[in-house]
Amino acid sequence: DAGKMRMQAPIVCLQTWEEKGAIAALRRLAAALQREFYVWSAGRGFVKENGQPMGDMYREPARALEFIRRHKSNGLFILADFRPCLEDKTVVRILREMAMELETARSMLVLTAPRLPAPPELQPVCVTFDWPAGGHADLEALYGEVAEEVAATTGLGIDLPRPERDALLKRVKEMPAGRARFEIARALMARSR
DSSP states (O other): OOOHHOOOOOOOOOOOOOOOHHHHHHHHHHHHOOOOOEEEEETTEEEEETSSSOGGGGGHHHHHHHHHOOOOOOEEEEEEEOGGGGGHHHHHHHHHHHTTTTTTTTSSEEEEESSSSOOOTTGGEEEESSSSOOSSSHHHHHHHHHHHHHHHHHSSSOOOHHHHHHHHHHHHHTTTHHHHHHHHHHHHHHOOO
């Protein structure tokens, strides 16, 4: 929800199993807000919106945060799969200092991961969203798609009995599609044992 993100929370924690779609949505938001757009990952470092890599020196999370601190124009920075980095006390401290010193005021800082609990030191300056919000997927189609993937992986045509399938789809109804996909796959794989 772009309106909620415009409220300028210092750090947005975006929990998503669908990183590619989330990054595409954030890229559109950056364009609408006329902000520069950068995506960081431990594997590639920073990549600008045009796909241009910024170099290996920014692969380290602390260096990436220093780049954001020094960046002078309004930017939207995505830090992909950032949860393991939050176990580093130095990284948490740098983020905390950035928020305290209002260095995040001109930038939008979005951390992504499938699950992204903010450390206690950052909870007052973080807002957490799930993307996409649950309840929008065609669950029957999603079930069929996952069943095909599981069959291709295991070589077995696995299907749940209708009452069990209906109960599973009811349970995952309000989950983000990526999480629903995971739960369906897990149920089918459990049936294959």
